[in-house]
Amino acid sequence: MKEKKPFWDKEENIGFVSVEAWDGLIYKVWNEGSPQTIQKVADILAKVRYDINRLLIYLCKNKDKWEDHPIAFGIYHTFDIHTPHSDENTFYSDNAMNLINRNSGNDLFNYQEMTPNDDGILGLNKPKKLTEIIVNFNNKKINYEIATKRSIFLTIRPKLSSHGDPNYIEPYNKILDLAIHELTHTTCNDTRWKSDNHKHPYPIYHKMMRQFAKYCNVIK
Numbered sequence: 261m262k263e264k265k266p267f268w269d270k271e272e273n274i275g276f277v278s279v280e281a282w283d284g285l286i287y288k289v290w291n292e293g294s295p296q297t298i299q300k301v302a303d304i305l306a307k308v309r310y311d312i313n314r315l316l317i318y319l320c321k322n323k324d325k326w327e328d329h330p331i332a333f334g335i336y337h338t339f340d341i342h343t344p345h346s347d348e349n350t351f352y353s354d355n356a357m358n359l360i361n362r363n364s365g366n367d368l369f370n371y372q373e374m375t376p377n378d379d380g381i382l383g384l385n386k387p388k389k390l391t392e393i394i395v396n397f398n399n400k401k402i403n404y405e406i407a408t409k410r411s412i413f414l415t416i417r418p419k420l421s422s423h424g425d426p427n428y429i430e431p432y433n434k435i436l437d438l439a440i441h442e443l444t445h446t447t448c449n450d451t452r453w454k455s456d457n458h459k460h461p462y463p464i465y466h467k468m469m470r471q472f473a474k475y476c477n478v479i480k
């Protein structure tokens with residue numbers, strides 16, 4: 261018999277439709293509501309990707325703001341996951357946005373709509389393909405677990421259920437806040453579900469990521 265999934269490991273395929281957004285990428289959207297709403301949700305997920313990429317480009321160009329802080333390892337790790345195969349030339353190119361999307365595509369990293377659930381889970385940063393790497397830490401070699409793929413799930417329609425209004429869409433600033441919250445879980449390299457995943461260093465890193473997002477005008 262197949263092992264039962266843990267409660268937080270929400271379904272990501274059944275009940276979803278794949279929709280092409282304005283950026284040419286495919287997003288998984290919960291199949292409820294009008295066709296216009298479903299398209300709009302995909303387009304919002306593409307906007308989230310665009311804004312988070314703007315933040316990552318800003319971070320790459322402003323290393324002096326974080327390189328000497330313990331967050332540095334987390335930010336480099338965030339580049340590896342969220343902008344795979346992109347190097348400094350990519351970030352500095354006039355065409356950075358398109359290059360990042362082309363490099364990361366849909367199979368290495370994606371955003372999708374949150375699966376409706378009764379557990380109060382609004383967003384999820386789902387680590388995939390866990391692997392152990394060996395890193396030097398204070399002259400000692402330690403085994404360190406990382407995810408090499410991730411999916412970020414975001415609540416776009418809070419009343420999504422047969423009882424609510426599936427065409428009601430959350431204000432964009434709230435969706436973006438949630439996306440930065442979830443992005444910070446990558447920065448913290450959270451690879452396992454913990455009942456409290458928001459302990460040190462999470463609050464410090466989250467505050468810094470929000471601050472950086474304000475500096476580059478992603479958060480207005």
Ligand SMILES: [Zn+2]
Binds near residue numbers: 441442445457458
């Ligand atoms: Zn969280």
